[in-house]
Amino acid sequence: MIALAERPAKVVRVGFLSHIAAKDSSSIADFLHGMRERGYVESKNLIVDYRSAEGQYERLPALAAELVKLKPDVIVASTSVSTRAAQQATATIPIVMVAVADPVEQGFVKSFATPGGNITGVSGQYEDLVKKMPELLKAIARNAWRMAVLVDASHASHADWLRQTRAAAEILPIKLLPFEVNGPEGFDSAFSAMRKEHPDALLVFPSPKFFVARKQIVDFAQAHHMPAVAACAEFTEAGGLISYGLHLPESFRRAATYVDKILKGAKPGDLPVEQPTQVEMVINLRTAKALELQIPQSLLLRADKVIE
Structure with a gap:
């Protein structure tokens, strides 16, 4: 069991972009669980701006642009469609992708070992x-x-x-x-x-x-x-x-690890992309x-x- 980390003093802002509604997935809850394990708690030192396309993919670019305007410290993007929208919306704000198949082939990262750019996270190798x-x-x-x-x-x-x-x-x-x-x-x-x-x-x-x-x-x-x-x-x-x-809940909890490292000064382009193994x-x-x-x-x- 992971011990709770010391709570960071600064209030941080995270954007969470998803193609599906929160009620249809445990992804946001799993991510927040991972954040709590690292000392980030909503309404205390963490603000999460959640945007969902609710299955209407054409809404994702506008939703990603909304998040960018809020100037979050990091954007978490669920699956390829959300990651693509976030990538097109910003080249500077760090993006943590989750459950993305073939991220190199899709042009999100240069390689698993050295992603480069502003995107890293957890792949979805199916x-x-x-x-x-x-x-x-x-x-x-x-x-x-x-x-x-x-x-x-x-x-x-x-x-x-x-x-x-x-x-x-x-x-x-x-x-x-x-x-x-x-x-x-x-x-x-x-x-x-x-x-x-x-x-x-x-x-x-x-x-x-x-x-x-x-x-x-x-x-x-x-x-x-x-x-x-x-x-x-x-x-x-x-x-x-x-x-x-x-096992996607674990992938979203792992995304919190990337967010924590980025908030502590790591560059997304230097953080290797993780390939989940839990089936x-x-x-x-x-x-x-x-x-x-x-x-x-x-x-x-x-x-x-x-x-x-």
Whole structure:
């Protein structure tokens, strides 16, 4: 357990930019928990200006500009879409990114070891995790040979993840059927195409867009009797069958470490980007029962959380 740090005397200001509403995620609470561990307490020596796009990504640039006008000491940006908006809004205020896939490829940092510029933080390396999705579903749904993959056309990493996951699936052998979500009517179009193909199961790649729409996605999967796997626990809590992904609460608590170091004088460009290693598996037994599926004991023993 981390001992509480001595409370800093100066009042510091942190901007927190997110694509989703606070009520839909524990991210702000997890971050504040990490800040308290380092001696920063809201209403005493910490001011947090929270801005959320509530799923409407087009609002992020304006929200980032609002935060910059408030002159925070640091901006914390949740996932790639918020980090991009913050990056475009300021080249001088330090930015701590959280759960960002491929930050080098996306141009946020020069390298993991020496980020350079004004951005550092905690990445979200999902490549190895998404490749395991077909295997996990096959272990439960043994007759699933054709699996739909929900792909976010606007996500920088999804095309590469699809290639890697398809290669892993072919060994099993499983055929993957990608369905792109693009534009405001993207889900309706993808679901309509999916109905025509009658896939046996559904893979949901990590995406802020899919996180916001998780209930819609889960409802579709349940209505069509499809077991679904995703990368975050919230999908499984909403009724998905299984999730396998990074433990995001820890990533947001770790973001507080970066903020603390920056407030104490460190330059973001000198702080190496952290690659999280804590993986979480959640299984929903209620969903398994509704789908008439038996979860192997080996998977239940590996699960970090089982919803009954």
